[in-house]
Amino acid sequence: MRALCQREASSCGACCGLYNAADPSPAAVRARLDARTDALAGLPRTPEAFRAAAARAARHEPPPLFPSVRVCPLLGWIDAPRTRVGCLAHPAVTGGPDLRDCGAYDRGTCDAFLCPSHAWLAEAEAEMVDRACADAVLYGLVVTDVPFVRAALGAVGDLAGARVQARHLDDARFRQALREVLALKEELEPGSEGLFGAFRPGQDGEPVPRLIDYASLGRGPSPHDALLTCAGADPRSGNDLDRLEVEVRRRLEACTRAFPG
Ligand code: SF4
Ligand code: SF4
Numbered sequence: 001m002r003a004l005c006q007r008e009a010s011s012c013g014a015c016c017g018l019y020n021a022a023d024p025s026p027a028a029v030r031a032r033l034d035a036r037t038d039a040l041a042g043l044p045r046t047p048e049a050f051r052a053a054a055a056r057a058a059r060h061e062p063p064p065l066f067p068s069v070r071v072c073p074l075l076g077w078i079d080a081p082r083t084r085v086g087c088l089a090h091p092a093v094t095g096g097p098d099l100r101d102c103g104a105y106d107r108g109t110c111d112a113f114l115c116p117s118h119a120w121l122a123e124a125e126a127e128m129v130d131r132a133c134a135d136a137v138l139y140g141l142v143v144t145d146v147p148f149v150r151a152a153l154g155a156v157g158d159l160a161g162a163r164v165q166a167r168h169l170d171d172a173r174f175r176q177a178l179r180e181v182l183a184l185k186e187e188l189e190p191g192s193e194g195l196f197g198a199f200r201p202g203q204d205g206e207p208v209p210r211l212i213d214y215a216s217l218g219r220g221p222s223p224h225d226a227l228l229t230c231a232g233a234d235p236r237s238g239n240d241l242d243r244l245e246v247e248v249r250r251r252l253e254a255c256t257r258a259f260p261g
Helices: 026-040 047-060 107-112 123-133 138-143 146-160 166-170 172-187 225-230 241-258
Strands: 075-077 085-087
Touching: 026 047, 026 075, 123 138, 123 146, 123 166, 123 172, 138 146, 138 172, 146 172, 146 225, 146 241, 166 172, 172 241, 225 241
Parallel strands: none
Antiparallel strands: 075 085
């Protein structure tokens, strides 16, 4: 199993186009996963049946927000209670045949792809993101954005006066408060830089920092600049910087109050 795609409490389908639609809200994402899972349920596990079903499902998908990023109609719920997102064409899910050639890419591409977070995110960070998100929608938005994870954990640690560690997430109140900080990702305008992690490598291969153009707003930088910048709070992304700044402060302070020490 890949280290980040299927975790103990969370799962991710970001690279299969999970969020690539005008409405990336949790309800809309879940509805799309429901529709695809229903469309493939009970079908023969054959390439012909899957290709035809994928083509039918694709016709009902909303247009992608970013046309250059493919949206795979074979991404759905892989467990009966519909808590875990994953590939419905994978042999571990079909019970035998590998049907990934019927999707948006081909089997080799699906098999080989690892998002950049696999190289950057430390296991302890991944564990904290998994336990704080504990779902199939918020997790994928967060785990694919390493600068955001580090900015969030760093901001909480700075305010609390101690580095956040995995053991702190044993505390349910703190876990929920940290989730609220990470859930800023679910409240950004569609197409926001911060929504999809917006990975842009510089010449050295490291990510190019994102920036908020404070000067154009006639104000100085926010004390929460690192987190707001990673969240893509720049008004040019369509977000209300002042509202997000208030939210960031409120959620960070709640985290500090719940910090188990
Ligand atoms: S975006 Fe990364 S973590 Fe998510 S499913 Fe793809 S490879 Fe896995
Ligand atoms: S076939 Fe490939 S792109 Fe489609 S859901 Fe499976 S892994 Fe993702």
